[in-house]
Amino acid sequence: METLQQRMKVIEEEIQAACTRSGRKRNDITVIAVTKQVSVERTQEVIKAGIDNLGENRPEGLLGKQEEITLDTINWHFIGNVQSRKVKDIIDKVDFLHSLDRITIAKEIQKRAASTIDCFLQVNVSGEESKSGIQPEELKGFLRELSEFDKIRVIGLMTMAPFTEDEDLIRSVFRSLRVLRDQIAALNLINAPCTELSMGMSNDYTIAIEEGATHIRIGTALVGLESEGDG
Numbered sequence: 129m130e131t132l133q134q135r136m137k138v139i140e141e142e143i144q145a146a147c148t149r150s151g152r153k154r155n156d157i158t159v160i161a162v163t164k165q166v167s168v169e170r171t172q173e174v175i176k177a178g179i180d181n182l183g184e185n186r187p188e189g190l191l192g193k194q195e196e197i198t199l200d201t202i203n204w205h206f207i208g209n210v211q212s213r214k215v216k217d218i219i220d221k222v223d224f225l226h227s228l229d230r231i232t233i234a235k236e237i238q239k240r241a242a243s244t245i246d247c248f249l250q251v252n253v254s255g256e257e258s259k260s261g262i263q264p265e266e267l268k269g270f271l272r273e274l275s276e277f278d279k280i281r282v283i284g285l286m287t288m289a290p291f292t293e294d295e296d297l298i299r300s301v302f303r304s305l306r307v308l309r310d311q312i313a314a315l316n317l318i319n320a321p322c323t324e325l326s327m328g329m330s331n332d333y334t335i336a337i338e339e340g341a342t343h344i345r346i347g348t349a350l351v352g353l354e355s356e357g358d359g
């Protein structure tokens with residue numbers, strides 16, 4: 129059975145290869161280990177193996193992990209949908225919010241956050257109805273509204289590709305997000321430097337890197353599934 133170290137080695141090689149193919153630097157890519165499906169113990173193994181960016185998608189998961197893991201070297205990424213009334217529970221405990229996609233959440237952050245939060249705007253590039261995220265054509269209006277909120281700094285865009293084997297479709301979604309990112313960055317908005325791209329998961333992170341991802345969010349391929357019981 130594969131160990132965590134073996135999985136990490138494979139992923140690291142894949143990342144390096146994707147960087148080489150696309151002329152990118154390894155250092156420009158942050159690997160976020162998505163630990164939402166594994167225990168605190170498994171998460172601690174991941175940290176020991178050298179990962180210091182962790183992603184959780186539910187407030188309970190984040191707070192539960194943080195109770196046990198108090199290292200101040202960890203960057204905590206909140207990658208899931210958050211309800212307005214839960215914003216206050218998590219907002220001062222995350223270093224990055226990847227899922228900002230509506231004004232009600234922005235208002236709540238403005239009201240509750242102690243300091244400015246680095247956020248990614250989640251964009252529904254693929255247009256699937258099941259997916260959350262802002263529609264691409266609504267991005268500029270949303271950014272205009274956000275300019276009043278000094279607690280929010282838009283550092284980039286985030287998306288989830290469709291669940292499909294069609295690599296060309298996945299690639300086109302990532303490429304579209306990059307174009308949107310470049311358009312926003314060119315606006316030179318004080319509150320939205322928008323230099324980052326959070327895209328790519330277990331099945332599609334190499335494509336995401338080739339298309340410019342700066343943050344990849346890897347769950348199962350890296351941390352495994354708790355039920356498999358390996359280390």
Ligand SMILES: *Cc1c(COP(=O)(O)O)cnc(C)c1O
Pocket residue numbers: 162164185207208288329330331345346347348349
């Ligand atoms: C769960 C999750 C991931 C990781 O998914 P894997 O396919 O397990 O790599 C990445 N991003 C988001 C938003 C998620 O909810």
